[in-house]
Structure formats: structure tokens, C-alpha cells
Amino acid sequence: MAVSVDEAVATGPARDRTPSARRLGGRGRSVLEVVLLTVLAVVMLFPVLWMIETSIKENRDVYAIPAKFFNFTVTMDHFKDVFVAPGGGRSALSVAFLNSVLVAGVSTALATVLGVPAAWAYSRFSVKAKKDQLFFILSTRFMPPVVVVIPIFLMYRQVGLIDSKLGLILIYAAFNVPFTIWMMKGFVDEVPAEYEDAAMLDGYTRMQAFWRFTLPLLLPGIAATAVFALIFSWNEFVFAIFLTSSDGVRTAPPAIAGLIGGTTVDWGLVAAASLVFALPVLIFAYLVRKHLVAGVTLGAVRR
Amino acid sequence: MAGIEVTALHKRYPDGTVAVEHVDLSIGDGELFVMLGPSGCGKTTTLRAIAGLERQTTGDIRIGDTLVNDLPPAERDIAMVFQFYALYPHLRTRDNLAFPLRAEGLPKSEVQERVDEAARLMRLGPLLDRRPHRLSGGEQQRVALARALVRRPRAFLMDEPLTNLDAELRADMRTEIKHLQGELGTTMVYVTHDQVEAMSLGHRIAILNKGRVEQIGTPLEVYDRPASLFCAAFIGSPPMNLIEVEVADGKLRSQGGLVLTPPPNLPRDRRLVAGVRPEALEVTEPGAERSVPARVVSAEWLGDEIIYVVDYGGQREVRVRMPPTVRFAADAPVGLRHTGGPPPVYDVSTEELVA
């Protein structure tokens, strides 16, 4: 699968450009570049580095003044606390993580299953008032989620979706479907309709033609789109904190936020939990990075 | 194998564009039928309607004896080659060829046999294990043709299959397609906007304009007697000279003194235009017999021939095709005379052939 996927999105022109661009400057310039980029990287990454440090420091070292950069005792206790409750058994945070995985995964899958065929239909068929429909779909993303959180809250309370994972899944899917349709429509437009025409002449129905020929060519696009949707659902905070309250339902963002606010804040635990929370998305994005680039350079693909 | 019968085809796209106004075609069994016309005249739309990829607004399509209006493309048993070859990018040549056969559910041995046969016909042997992106344009083209062949369909539909190739390869492929069609004897509808392709390939040619058929005929008929002013101006390179004429003393006379042999049964009292091929005119020494005084405006040297633009009687320019041995300098005073038989004559107001 991966092979065909790469071929479908041949990034030839971009690849050609890089070496010559590098050759342009001399060695002097590249040294300057490296220095500047390093400074920039340090500034940008400092909070992250500090978070990593905090997560492996003893709590007394966290509060030490002057701050200890290097000479502190390394401990993994905070990470243990993330997963294991003080009295043994599962911690509330680990339940929240599982909830996050479930909610983000299912809502993304739902948005993809609904959005991809819709995008295909909008790309291939003449639909009445297609532009207006697409604009309407996009317009649902114009407002920030917080604007609708109160009406959704009231609605959910009426229909019994409040404080349920299903409620979160539905609302996240609803937010991701428009995005999926728009992004995927671009990808579908790039796949020549002739593949389906040829397949239909070869004896397949339209649905089979879509399923067997267009869909495999869309996989990189689907991967890119799904990652964006997944990141949205994974990171979402506003709906999560308004619509859920019990520990068994809560996703990770509100659960981590809940750690801050007592009389003393266990910063080591906050940092460790945040790290664990950030890691899956980073890994996932890294695995599909090629396809993410394909998503960003949409339209640069040559027929 | 089967003929194709298109009756009163009309296609209006949902956005209101009328792509095909009214098309009647009667394509014989085993015929290589070419549809020729300028861009946007509805060739592709007509072809896609025959294939079943587009549903016509009104009109009937028959393949063989079957009315196929409501049949999906898969059940029409035809193969189509697209301008963009549409080879499945994730499949090797071998599998691209086998695909339509596997769709039919043929046994493995038979699939193998037919793929080998098509590969031999199109000389694809060394390319069988490559994917499309590692094939040149011409090779992709041959694979696309082979994929149409393996199915042994009742008819081939070709939509400008050679447009993406360079001139030399195009000429080769043209010969190849013609040969293959003759060999297999399968009905073929071939769409192009290249008149050389149309002339050299077609048993018959249909000239389309603005969603209507202007003329249907053999290449010779279409060349000798274009059915309308549009066809007259479209076919031939350079195209016919359209010369305004009057009937006087049993001759066709144009202002400027040029005299043409008249065809029989000329209508009277109408404004007429004669279509004179560049090779039916001759540039002579000034004052030669039956010639009118003229002046060379420009000369285009094409190697095997020279196209002279000649002005006679002031502001009336015609193009004349001459062998490269006859040379006149630009601006030289010359004579001009008509050497061919009776030219086709058109009515200026209806734009149709009248005699």
C-alpha cells in the first residue's frame, strides 16, 4: 500500500528544487543559518524542554531557586503516578487517556467515513447549488466552538448525551466532517475521473470503481486529513470541559487541567501527564509526515 | 462486433450548456469512423454518451441491435481509450491488461493467453512488469490500446488518443491503429480535432460543429466537396479559397476577372461563393493564356511545396499551392489561373453547398 501511495503523490518538482537551493549560498551562509536556526530552536523548544525536565525532577528540585538545569536527581515517579493511583490500581488520568483515545479515534473514523464519500460526490457529480452547499458546509467552521457550547450543552442535557463519550464523539465528528469534506475534495479533484470511467467500462459499477481505483489513490489524502481531524479531537478542550464531568468520561485535556488548581500543584505530575498526552500525536504525525506534506502542498501534484 | 446507431442525440449538461444539439450517426459494422471538429463542438460528449458515461438528454443509441440508452457502461461491451490514458497507476502493465478480464471473471489460463496476445500485438513484451509511471507517453499509449484490445469488445471508442504524443510517434501510432483495426475488423469510433489524422485514418469522417453534424463522407468526398462553408474552411491546410462569384455567359466569374468552370445546375439570383482548393489554382508568368494579372504578396517555402499568397484585382488574396521548382519573388507581377474542374459552390446566406 505505502508504495502505491507514494507514487500517486509524486513530489518530483519539490524534490528537484532542494539541492540547488542549498548549493546557492556558500559555507559561510550555512554556518550563519545553523546558528540562527539553533537559537530559534532553543527559544521555541525551551518550554518543551522545561516540561521534560520537570517531569523527571523530584518535586523539591522543581521549586528550587535558582533553578536546577542539570544537577538534579532523575526520577520516574511522576510517570508512574500518571498511570497508577496512589493506593494502587488505575489512576484517574490513565482512564482519561483511554477515553481520549476512544473519543478521538472513533470521532475521526466517523468523520472520515462520512466525509470522504461526500467529498467524492461533490467532486464527481453535478449537484444542485454545489457551491452554495459547499460554502454552507464550510461556514459551520467559521465560528469558534465556544460560541455554540451553551446551546449544545442544553441540547445534550435534553437528549441525555451530557457527560457521555458518545456525546463527545458526535460533536467532534460534526466539527471534523466539514473539514474532511473540504480537504478531501481537493484530493479527489486531483485524481482523474478517467480512472473511474475506465473501470466502469471494464465492467465495474460506479461504487466498485470508486472503491477499487479511486480510494487507493486517495489514501495519502485520507491519512493527512485524518491526522488533522485526530489532532483536533485529541486536543479539544472547550467541549470536553463543558459537556463532561465524571472521571469515567472525561478526556485527557480537562483531566490534566484539573490537576492545577488545588492548594498545592504537583507540577511534576502535570508535566509528566502532558508529555504522555503529547506523545501519541507526535508519533502519529511523524509516521505519516510524508502524507501531511502531501496535504499541505495540495494542488502541486502533476497529473 | 456491431454497428452503432445514434439517433437525434441531444445533450444538455445540468449547468445549461448544450454540448450536443442534434447528432445522427449511422456507423457500420467494422467501420473506422472518425468524428472531427474544433474544440468544444461536442465530440467527447457524443463519445461518452455512446460509452454510457454520460446520459443523453434525448435521443437513442443502439449498439448492434440493442437499444443501450439505459444500460450502464459495463453492460455495453465496448472499450474506450482516453486522451489521458487512465492506466491504473498502482498496477503493472501485465495487471493493467488483465484487469478488465478479471472483472469478467475469466479463468486464469484464458486471462494469461489474452494478455500475451495483446502484448504481442502491441509489442509490449519488455514492458509487462513496469508500472505506468515508468513508461514513456508512447508506451503508455500502447498499453492503453492493448487494454482496450484484450476485452475483444464489440466496438472501440477513442477520444483523441494520440494528442499527447510528439509528431513522429503520432504518425507511427496512426499507422498502427489503422492496421490493427483492419486486422481485427472491430468497429471503431475515433475522435480527433486533427484533420490529417482524420483523413488518413477514417473510412468515413463526420465533421461536427457546435453540436451538429455538418457533413458525413469518405475522406475524399469531404475534401473534394465540403458540404458547407464551415467544412470548406475547416478541411485542408491551407483551406479552400472562398471566392465570391457571379454566373455570367455560362461561366463563374469573380471580380478581378478570374474565370472558373461552373458546375451544372447552378441556382440563379443568389449570392454565391466558390470553394477553390489551393492546388486548383496556378501562378504563371504574367500574361499567360487564360490568366488574370496578379501580384505575389508572400511565399511560404515548405520544402516539398510553396504556398503563394497572391493578390489579383486588388485586395483579393488567394492561396496557391505550387511545386517547389516554380519560383516567383515576392511582389513580382504574375498571372493567376484556375486549372481544376468545377469547384463546389455555396450560397452565402445559407452557407450550404448548392452545386
Ligand SMILES: Nc1ncnc2c1ncn2[C@@H]1O[C@H](COP(=O)(O)OP(=O)(O)OP(=O)(O)O)[C@@H](O)[C@H]1O
Ligand atoms: N461536465 C460538463 N458540464 C458542463 N459543460 C460541459 C461538460 N463537459 C463538457 N461541457 C461543454 O460542452 C461542450 C462540448 O464539450 P466536449 O468535451 O464534448 O467538446 P469536444 O468536442 O470534445 O472538445 P475538445 O476537442 O476540446 O475535446 C463544451 O462547450 C464544454 O464546455
Ligand SMILES: [Mg+2]
Ligand atoms: Mg474532447
